Amino acid sequence: MPELPEVENVVLSLIDKIKGRTITHCTVLRPNLIRKPTTASIFQADIEGQEIIHVEREGKYIVFRTTDYYLVCHLAMTGALLYTKFGQNVPAKYTNHRHVILQLDNDDILYYCDIRRFGGLRLLTPTEYHDFLPIQTLGPDPFSDYAFTLFKSNLGSPDVQKKTIKEVLLDQSVLSGIGNIYACEGLFAAKVNPTKLVSTITDIEIDKIFQETKTILQDSISKGGSSISDYMNADGVKGTYQNYLQVYGKKQCPVCNTNVSRKKIAERTTYYCSTCQK
DNA sequence: CGCATCCTCCGGTTGC
DNA sequence: TGCAACCGGAGGATG
Numbered sequence: 001m002p003e004l005p006e007v008e009n010v011v012l013s014l015i016d017k018i019k020g021r022t023i024t025h026c027t028v029l030r031p032n033l034i035r036k037p038t039t040a041s042i043f044q045a046d047i048e049g050q051e052i053i054h055v056e057r058e059g060k061y062i063v064f065r066t067t068d069y070y071l072v073c074h075l076a077m078t079g080a081l082l083y084t085k086f087g088q089n090v091p092a093k094y095t096n097h098r099h100v101i102l103q104l105d106n107d108d109i110l111y112y113c114d115i116r117r118f119g120g121l122r123l124l125t126p127t128e129y130h131d132f133l134p135i136q137t138l139g140p141d142p143f144s145d146y147a148f149t150l151f152k153s154n155l156g157s158p159d160v161q162k163k164t165i166k167e168v169l170l171d172q173s174v175l176s177g178i179g180n181i182y183a184c185e186g187l188f189a190a191k192v193n194p195t196k197l198v199s200t201i202t203d204i205e206i207d208k209i210f211q212e213t214k215t216i217l218q219d220s221i222s223k224g225g226s227s228i229s230d231y232m233n234a235d236g237v238k239g240t241y242q243n244y245l246q247v248y249g250k251k252q253c254p255v256c257n258t259n260v261s262r263k264k265i266a267e268r269t270t271y272y273c274s275t276c277q278k
Numbered sequence: 279c280g281c282a283t284c285c286t287c288c289g290g291t292t293g294c
Numbered sequence: 295t296g297c298a299a300c301c302g303g304a305g306g307a308t309g
Contacts, residue, residue: 001302001303035305060303060304074303074304075303076302076303076304077301077302077303116301116302118302118303118304119303119304120304133305134304134305170303172303172304179303180302180303267301267302268301268302268303269301269302
């Protein structure tokens, strides 16, 4: 499940290889993963000949800026961008899930793969990109300047106040890049119960949630992210942060040995320790 | 017309 | 062993 640390590692593993490369040929095997423009043939025609100027992460999105467009990619839960040198193959588990093939001018290939096909690609004009609400309305990136101030300010809005903190941490417009795993881990480290309403959370707790979450994200980035099931970076290399998770997917609390509680919050399975997290 | 809620997209995994 | 239920991030559709 690529969240901020995983997406960051995809970008880090990709950027030096593809920056300055031109996409010479594009093949779309699964047209319905092309969310924009409306047909795969337009996507193919438009992207061919484009030079990749830059690649960056925006929340959990990967954005490729090209000569004339923005290629916006979301990996959802099982997506992968896999870079292969000429003649190489993608890792076996993705072989039957290659959906878009981008041939580069050095004969290397960038594949967009997705096992469950929840992710997708968009090729947007600069105007369309600047109107693309999901990115335009992203909350602060946890590592950006003033992120804490903006996060805290977003928590103050009336509709956010009445929700649970777990639900709000998953809201990309409040703080960007957090998914189910890091929301659970951040709240565990901050010792805050995920079912707590934002209106009942103290300033000290808000500070703790932000700082702990940021520390966890940074630690995970440096360990290559979490490879729970399918995640790997563009080189097919898995992360190791799954070995450091404290509560997500766990049976017992590593601090007090209480059985970890599992509860659905906002339709997502939430893991927490009812003893440690008040 | 702007906002909130609903529904759908999938295949690997789990459970019966 | 076979089949059905389950899971979920995002975003378009619907109300």
